[in-house]
Amino acid sequence: MESFETALASAASATEEALDSLIPSGDGPEAQVLEAMRYSALAGGKRLRPFLVMTSADLFGVARSSSLRVAAAVEMVHTYSLIHDDLPSMDNDDLRRGKPTCHIVYDEATAILAGDGLLTLAFEVLAEVDTHSLGEIRAELVLELSAAIGAQGMVGGQMLDLLAADHKLDMPEITRLQRMKTGALISYACQAGAILGKASETQRHMLTAYSHDLGLAFQIIDDLLDVEGNAAEMGKRAGKDQDAGKATFVSLLGPERAREQAEILVAQAIKHLEVFAGKGDLLRNLAKYVLTRRK
Amino acid sequence: MESFETALASAASATEEALDSLIPSGDGPEAQVLEAMRYSALAGGKRLRPFLVMTSADLFGVARSSSLRVAAAVEMVHTYSLIHDDLPSMDNDDLRRGKPTCHIVYDEATAILAGDGLLTLAFEVLAEVDTHSLGEIRAELVLELSAAIGAQGMVGGQMLDLLAADHKLDMPEITRLQRMKTGALISYACQAGAILGKASETQRHMLTAYSHDLGLAFQIIDDLLDVEGNAAEMGKRAGKDQDAGKATFVSLLGPERAREQAEILVAQAIKHLEVFAGKGDLLRNLAKYVLTRRK
Numbered sequence: 089m090e091s092f093e094t095a096l097a098s099a100a101s102a103t104e105e106a107l108d109s110l111i112p113s114g115d116g117p118e119a120q121v122l123e124a125m126r127y128s129a130l131a132g133g134k135r136l137r138p139f140l141v142m143t144s145a146d147l148f149g150v151a152r153s154s155s156l157r158v159a160a161a162v163e164m165v166h167t168y169s170l171i172h173d174d175l176p177s178m179d180n181d182d183l184r185r186g187k188p189t190c191h192i193v194y195d196e197a198t199a200i201l202a203g204d205g206l207l208t209l210a211f212e213v214l215a216e217v218d219t220h221s222l223g224e225i226r227a228e229l230v231l232e233l234s235a236a237i238g239a240q241g242m243v244g245g246q247m248l249d250l251l252a253a254d255h256k257l258d259m260p261e262i263t264r265l266q267r268m269k270t271g272a273l274i275s276y277a278c279q280a281g282a283i284l285g286k287a288s289e290t291q292r293h294m295l296t297a298y299s300h301d302l303g304l305a306f307q308i309i310d311d312l313l314d315v316e317g318n319a320a321e322m323g324k325r326a327g328k329d330q331d332a333g334k335a336t337f338v339s340l341l342g343p344e345r346a347r348e349q350a351e352i353l354v355a356q357a358i359k360h361l362e363v364f365a366g367k368g369d370l371l372r373n374l375a376k377y378v379l380t381r382r383k
Numbered sequence: 384m385e386s387f388e389t390a391l392a393s394a395a396s397a398t399e400e401a402l403d404s405l406i407p408s409g410d411g412p413e414a415q416v417l418e419a420m421r422y423s424a425l426a427g428g429k430r431l432r433p434f435l436v437m438t439s440a441d442l443f444g445v446a447r448s449s450s451l452r453v454a455a456a457v458e459m460v461h462t463y464s465l466i467h468d469d470l471p472s473m474d475n476d477d478l479r480r481g482k483p484t485c486h487i488v489y490d491e492a493t494a495i496l497a498g499d500g501l502l503t504l505a506f507e508v509l510a511e512v513d514t515h516s517l518g519e520i521r522a523e524l525v526l527e528l529s530a531a532i533g534a535q536g537m538v539g540g541q542m543l544d545l546l547a548a549d550h551k552l553d554m555p556e557i558t559r560l561q562r563m564k565t566g567a568l569i570s571y572a573c574q575a576g577a578i579l580g581k582a583s584e585t586q587r588h589m590l591t592a593y594s595h596d597l598g599l600a601f602q603i604i605d606d607l608l609d610v611e612g613n614a615a616e617m618g619k620r621a622g623k624d625q626d627a628g629k630a631t632f633v634s635l636l637g638p639e640r641a642r643e644q645a646e647i648l649v650a651q652a653i654k655h656l657e658v659f660a661g662k663g664d665l666l667r668n669l670a671k672y673v674l675t676r677r678k
Contacts (some may be wrong), residue, residue, distance in 0.1 A: 112535070114534070114535065116539075117542075117546045117547075118534070118535075118539035118540070118542040118543040118546070118563070120542055121538060121542040122534050122535075122539075125534060172495055175492075175495065177490070177491035177492045195472070196472035197470075197472045198542070198545075200467055200495065201467075201538050201541060201542050204467065204498075204499075204502065205538045205539075207499065207502060207503070208502070208529050208532055208533040208538065209533055211506050211525055212525075212526060212530060212533060214525070215523075215526035215529065216526060223518035223519030223520070223523070225518070226518065226522040227510045227512075227518040227521040227522045227525070228510075230506055230510040230521075230522070231507060231511060234504065234506045234507035234510065235507055238507060239409070239413070239416045239417050239420060239500035239503070239504065240409065240413075243416060243496050243500045244409075244411075244416060245413070247413040247415055247416040248411070248412055250492050251412045251413070264411075268413070
């Protein structure tokens with residue numbers, strides 16, 4: 089796994105650099121919103137989604153200069169979703185990635201605008217000619233992203249999550265919620281690599297299947313860490329789902345069966361990669377890493 | 384002007400229909416966010432920005448099926464900006480277009496998500512092949528929109544506006560704020576027509592110049608109506624800028640000179656349309672209408 093850890097760290101630092109260069113500093117008083125965008129986007133993190141974009145794109149020999157821009161756009165979207173989800177009227181979180189959340193450092197209005205700005209900038213980055221020479225590809229990247237993160241994807245998932253505080257979800261409901269709230273962007277990360285690489289139907293289908301299983305496994309482990317972890321290790325408040333009385337995979341299945349379920353999903357995810365033979369090793373190792381991560 | 388009023392009303396009702404068909408209703412509990420999106424987007428309004436998109440596109444003989452989709456996308460963006468600007472942590476408005484604002488009817492979290500959903504859907508609509516057969520055009524529509532409404536455009540303008548409560552702006556500062564906050568999207572509306580119609584450099588330049596003057600004139604009249612108007616006529620709280628002690632064109636110039644300034648801008652705007660000869664009549668009449676509108 090050593091080469092995997094190296095690849096993950098190297099993708100994270102490339103993403104950090106790309107975000108740093110793509111989010112301008114600006115001058116004038118309105119630069120406060122850019123500063124808030126930079127604060128949240130450059131706060132570190134595992135950068136799993138950018139890693140997925142770049143690693144999927146590598147399967148098809150896509151130039152890193154293309155895939156890194158898409159990776160940064162995906163991370164901007166992820167960051168926007170965290171900023172808005174952390175707001176007082178949503179999940180009301182004051183700690184994220186080990187640092188005070190955007191609305192704590194600035195204020196609510198600035199945090200809302202910083203999220204809006206990051207979402208908008210993500211689309212700008214995708215549509216720029218530097219991302220791909222073909223307009224068809226750029227438009228497809230935009231189309232699939234917007235479908236994944238809109239009211240019938242990520243935004244709808246957050247709506248579901250907020251409403252779920254009022255009643256206990258069952259397994260199919262939680263699975264659907266997580267597919268929308270976290271799974272859709274994870275799937276897009278893999279799909280974006282396939283779009284850039286003009287993958288065949290089969291290849292694309294297999295990557296999508298991989299990303300569905302990976303996304304659910306990732307969420308189950310997240311729920312386990314939420315129960316077992318502590319804030320210092322996780323960089324965010326632990327036990328918050330439990331405190332909120334929310335149903336999670338762990339509250340429904342218990343920790344042991346939840347972990348088993350995650351293992352089954354990871355095995356399935358890896359199986360979908362057969363079509364890529366040896367080229368799929370980094371994605372295989374990522375799936376295994378999801379099971380062992382500590383934060 | 385009769386044919387102008389008819390054209391404006393007909394564009395507004397076409398926009399309403401397009402929004403109705405482009406924003407799904409959805410089922411499942413997450414449909415609450417779609418319902419909130421529909422509530423705010425289908426609340427009526429003059430639909431000036433969609434009119435600008437369609438009328439600019441008509442200069443170049445663009446199919447209405449294309450320009451109407453872009454018009455609807457622009458109105459989604461406008462609606463998203465109103466929903467977020469009206470939030471308690473921003474301008475804290477409870478009345479908009481004569482109806483309770485989104486966060487009053489639903490709640491803050493739903494309103495934030497409804498704005499996010501509309502912004503995302505706007506990009507989805509632009510990127511879909513139904514908007515234009517060429518990917519290059521779709522990507523350019525996305526690129527120019529994101530540049531207009533991001534942290535260095537509309538979102539930055541709202542940041543400036545919030546910070547301006549703390550100190551009085553002078554004329555160049557107010558002009559810059561309005562160019563960003565309201566002017567950028569109005570300019571995009573005209574530019575989008577030019578992009579769809581593959582306008583020449585000169586034509587595009589003239590439309591942009593027209594939209595800059597029109598946008599400022601529109602804002603000055605808005606400020607005048609804010610001072611003179613009443614809530615019943617305007618469908619939103621009147622006098623709120625005055626109450627907030629905000630500098631506006633009217634507070635700096637006085638109502639008479641402000642109106643003169645708007646008239647000069649409208650005359651300039653109309654002058655930029657010479658290159659379009661008779662085809663520019665609807666845009667000319669729109670500029671004149673801006674001076675006479677009562678709400």
